[in-house]
Amino acid sequence: MVKAKVYILDKRFDGFPKEEFLAEAVYISVDPYMRIREPNLNLGDTFIGDQVAKVLESKNHKYPVGKYIVGHFGWRTHTVSDGSGSIFGGTFVLPEFGNLPLSYALGILGMPGNTAYFGFLEILKPKVGQTIAITGAAGAVGSIVGQLAKAKGLTVIGVTGSDEKRKWLVDELGFDQVINYKTADLNKVLPEVAPKGIDLYFDNVGGEISNTILKHMNHFGHISVCGAISGYNEKNPKGTKFLNNDDVNIILEELICKSNNVINSIAPIRNVVNNNNNQLPWYDEEIKIKARHRDNLYMMFKNCQNIYEKRQYWNQFKVFRNDVVNTLKIKKRMYYENKIDSNKNNPKAMWKTLKTLIKKKNHNFINNTILFEIDDRIVSFNEDADLAV
Ligand SMILES: NC(=O)C1=CN([C@@H]2O[C@H](COP(=O)(O)OP(=O)(O)OC[C@H]3O[C@@H](n4cnc5c(N)ncnc54)[C@H](OP(=O)(O)O)[C@@H]3O)[C@@H](O)[C@H]2O)C=CC1
Numbered sequence: 001m002v003k004a005k006v007y008i009l010d011k012r013f014d015g016f017p018k019e020e021f022l023a024e025a026v027y028i029s030v031d032p033y034m035r036i037r038e039p040n041l042n043l044g045d046t047f048i049g050d051q052v053a054k055v056l057e058s059k060n061h062k063y064p065v066g067k068y069i070v071g072h073f074g075w076r077t078h079t080v081s082d083g084s085g086s087i088f089g090g091t092f093v094l095p096e097f098g099n100l101p102l103s104y105a106l107g108i109l110g111m112p113g114n115t116a117y118f119g120f121l122e123i124l125k126p127k128v129g130q131t132i133a134i135t136g137a138a139g140a141v142g143s144i145v146g147q148l149a150k151a152k153g154l155t156v157i158g159v160t161g162s163d164e165k166r167k168w169l170v171d172e173l174g175f176d177q178v179i180n181y182k183t184a185d186l187n188k189v190l191p192e193v194a195p196k197g198i199d200l201y202f203d204n205v206g207g208e209i210s211n212t213i214l215k216h217m218n219h220f221g222h223i224s225v226c227g228a229i230s231g232y233n234e235k236n237p238k239g240t241k242f243l244n245n246d247d248v249n250i251i252l253e254e255l256i257c258k259s260n261n262v263i264n265s266i267a268p269i270r271n272v273v274n275n276n277n278n279q280l281p282w283y284d285e286e287i288k289i290k291a292r293h294r295d296n297l298y299m300m301f302k303n304c305q306n307i308y309e310k311r312q313y314w315n316q317f318k319v320f321r322n323d324v325v326n327t328l329k330i331k332k333r334m335y336y337e338n339k340i341d342s343n344k345n346n347p348k349a350m351w352k353t354l355k356t357l358i359k360k361k362n363h364n365f366i367n368n369t370i371l372f373e374i375d376d377r378i379v380s381f382n383e384d385a386d387l388a389v
């Protein structure tokens with residue numbers, strides 16, 4: 001009996017056959033982004049990742065046999081590829097490394113090194129003498145940023161999660177200060193290690209650690225938001241709060257101060273004392289003292305150059321500002337309650353008192369009833385002398 005071999009048409013011709021090569025993995029990379037990509041994979045898929053590989057066979061002149069290449073082939077020992085790219089970039093042939101380890105192509109000379117180099121120099125635009133904080137400091141990216149920052153003449157403060165890494169960063173990489181975020185109170189230690197505040201922040205971790213560091217940054221500082229590894233394992237990551245209300249208020253006040261300075265230098269204004277409040281019948285000695293204290297704190301906030309003290313003055317100023325407003329409200333209410341009470345039997349006088357409380361823009365007539373606001377309360381008054389508060 002004769003057995004025939006039949007070659008079937010499996011797929012349609014499409015252009016020319018691909019020029020492929022066979023490569024064998026030498027180094028495979030493990031990176032934080034894999035934790036984020038993983039949900040996009042199906043069970044059974046080859047796990048993602050870059051690798052350094054050696055070309056074993058080739059029908060592609062761009063990838064000669066014996067050359068070392070970097071490709072996003074995933075975690076596998078052997079790969080047949082035509083070198084075309086993925087969303088992670090294309091395959092490329094490595095230059096001669098001499099005595100350098102080929103693993104550098106996945107580290108300092110590869111993706112993490114480039115991230116550190118451009119994320120630091122291009123985004124932070126460092127200047128000699130500045131202070132930089134780096135989180136994830138002992139990681140592939142953070143450890144390179146710290147060394148670049150030292151070479152650029154910066155004071156470098158690292159944040160890491162173990163004393164062993166802390167020692168390595170200080171003793172071998174030359175970081176000026178390293179804080180162990182697992183054992184130290186970052187909020188307390190930062191002012192001690194960065195008395196002039198933080199100018200630049202290279203953020204690898206996000207979340208609570210970043211929120212704390214942001215509180216200690218100087219105005220007009222730069223932040224390189226590189227990654228947020230503290231949230232990668234969380235179902236509901238906390239995220240970073242880049243601005244809180246206090247910051248917005250301080251920035252606004254500074255902006256007003258600065259624009260006032262510019263306007264004053266062009267068209268100086270004459271200072272006049274606004275005595276309006278002082279003339280209010282309920283403005284007494286207690287309010288006067290509180291208002292003076294409030295104004296002093298505001299002047300101290302305005303003139304203070306130290307970021308930590310500035311924040312403290314602003315917070316104290318807010319307490320006194322709110323206290324003055326609340327005390328004024330209470331005194332005003334007491335004043336009118338007394339007045340209305342003492343005019344109980346004198347509708348004419350009472351009506352006169354009420355009229356002083358009615359502002360044109362905040363009263364309304366409905367039928368014969370007038371509705372108006374005193375502070376936050378709606379008050380109705382009927383012309384037939386029906387008074388309800
Ligand atoms: N934007 C981009 O193109 C790129 C961004 N990245 C991002 O940069 C960051 C660092 O990457 P890479 O250096 O390669 O990573 P590594 O794995 O080398 O280092 C990560 C470091 O993060 C620290 N870490 C882990 N969990 C936490 C946590 N919950 N809180 C605080 N620190 C933590 C660990 O140090 P410790 O023991 O000190 O906690 C570890 O050293 C990642 O967020 C990554 O996603 C990386 C490459 C490119």
Ligand SMILES: CCCCCC(=O)/C=C/[C@@H]1[C@@H](C/C=C\CCCC(=O)O)[C@@H](O)C[C@H]1O
Nearest residue numbers: 032033036037040087088111115226227228
């Ligand atoms: C929100 C993702 C932040 C991750 C930061 C990071 O580590 C980036 C690394 C890139 C990596 C990007 C790959 C995938 C990110 C997941 C986005 C998605 O849509 O699934 C790779 O391209 C090289 C690094 O620059």
